[in-house]
Amino acid sequence: MPESTCKQNLIRFNSLQVNKMKRLLELRQNKASLVKSANSIMSKVETEKRSMTGEENTQLTELRSQLTAINSHIEHAQALADEERTLIGESTEERTSDKPSNTEMRTFVQTGDIRSLSVGVNADGGFAVVPSLDKVIAVQMRDQVTLMGLATPKTISSSSYEQIVSVGGGQSGWAAESETRSETATSKMNKVSIAVNALYAYPKATIEILDQNDFNIEEWLASETSAQFAEDLNKALFVGTGTGQPKGILTYTRSATPAFGEIKEITSAASGVFDLDDVRALKKALPKAYRKAASYIMNDNAAYALQGIKDTTGRYIYLEAVTAGEPDTLFGKPVHIDEQMPDDEILFGDIARGYTVVSHTSGTKMIKDMITTPGFVKLHNTAYFGGGVTDSKALVVLKKKAA
Structure with a gap:
């Protein structure tokens, strides 16, 4: 045929x-x-x-x-x-895969019949979870949420993620052949707990548009949901309060001599500006064990302020990327731009070891709504995320000295 x-x-x-x-x-x-x-x-x-x-x-x-x-x-x-x-x-x-067809997605959106999707449904709960759509949303969010691409990702099936972190204090020793070996001190351990909370998006489209057979339902859902999720999640991972949302990386207590769970902060030598010595001091402030995989996070204004700084040989310390898709570099380390960073701060460290982003195995749940806004079909999408610092020693912040 x-x-x-x-x-x-x-x-x-x-x-x-x-x-x-x-x-x-x-x-x-x-x-x-x-x-x-x-x-x-x-x-x-x-x-x-x-x-x-x-x-x-x-x-x-x-x-x-x-x-x-x-x-x-x-x-x-x-x-x-x-x-x-x-x-x-x-x-x-x-059906050749677990991906539902556009026809099946349309049937779900128009009628609420989740059985037509054939995959990832919960008839008792009245919601649908489409694995293929969930993967597309996850990929798009990684591209849009800075810390999702840099931090350590964890997927859990419980309400919180827990990690045991060493805070040091362990000892070792030397011994010659047949020499008595004394017991050495062991490292002290602390527990970090990161809860997941609900993040929702509520995209809507007119009934007339959904009736058009050339309208790609999955593409619409993926783009709308990932855009709304990304905006709120990206903000929360930087400045979230930790109550009902992730605890943002910038909201942790800072100190020149940080205790466990606190982030080290240094200040610029002069008020209101960053200079060569400040950036060098930032690099030095991070323990050597974390420098190999370290990168910077700053906003455009901070990056622009650094672009004119040269080292003692006359070379610019900040280099713009020459290949599309590659990050700029500062002293050879990647620079990631995010406008959630304030103008007067630069974050440096091994982000993967310092911060963890947690998601839930339940994925993105969808519930159809044709009631609350007549003439429109809305999809109430919910997913669970959390975020928190796991190894604060891996992070350092350079802050401009106040005037």
């Missing part, structure tokens, strides 16, 4: 399926109305503590007759819909 004919048959099949689901919904609504009317008659009789009148008896008998007929209609319609659904892969589209 020609591809064009298959597509036309698929469009007609999808249209019929949507109409049948709408008809089934109407039948159930009519049934609810009949039950309400019957209950109203019975309630009136019971409240007035009397026998049923002849007219009421006739009305109730008619309502029961209509209910019997509509129950039979619903039963047949539901059975037929279930049988036709099993033919989707044979007569219209053959």
Whole structure:
């Protein structure tokens, strides 16, 4: 069969399926109305503590007759819909992967029938989780959320992630052959806990647009959801309060001599500016063990201020990337730009060892909403994220001295 004919048959099949689901919904609504009317008659009789009148008896008998007929209609319609659904892969589209077709996504969005998706659904909860869509959203978010691409990612199935971190203090020793070996001190350990919290996005589209067969449902959901998720998550990973959201990397206590869980901070020599010695001091302030994989995070204004600084040989210390997609460098280390960083601060360190971004295995849950905004279909998407510093020794902040 020609591809064009298959597509036309698929469009007609999808249209019929949507109409049948709408008809089934109407039948159930009519049934609810009949039950309400019957209950109203019975309630009136019971409240007035009397026998049923002849007219009421006739009305109730008619309502029961209509209910019997509509129950039979619903039963047949539901059975037929279930049988036709099993033919989707044979007569219209053959599923070759776990990725649902645009037709199946449209059926879910238009009718709320999650069974048509065939994958990643929860009928009891009334939501859908589409693994292929979840992966697309995750990839797009990694490109848009700075710390998701730099920090250590963790995926959990519980409400929080816990990590044991060494704070040092361990000892070793030397011994000659046959010499007695004394017990050495062990490292002190502390526990870091990062909770996950709900992040939601609520993209909407008109019913008319969704009715168009060339409208890519998955692409719309992925772009809208990832954009809304990315904006809020990126901000929270930098300045989140830690209550109902991630604890931002910039919100931790800082000190020139930091304790466990505090980030080291140094200040510029002169008020309001960064110079060559300040940037050198920032590099030196990070313990050598963390320098190999270290990088910088700053905003555009801070980067611009550094671009004119030269070292003692006359070479610029800040070099713009010559290859698309590659980061700029400062003293040979990558520079990542994010506008959540303030003008007067530069973060330096091994971000992967210093900060962890946590996500939940449940993925992005979708619930259809055609009620709250008439004329629009909205998808309430929810995912769970957390974030927190795990090894504060891996991070240092250079801050401009106040005037």
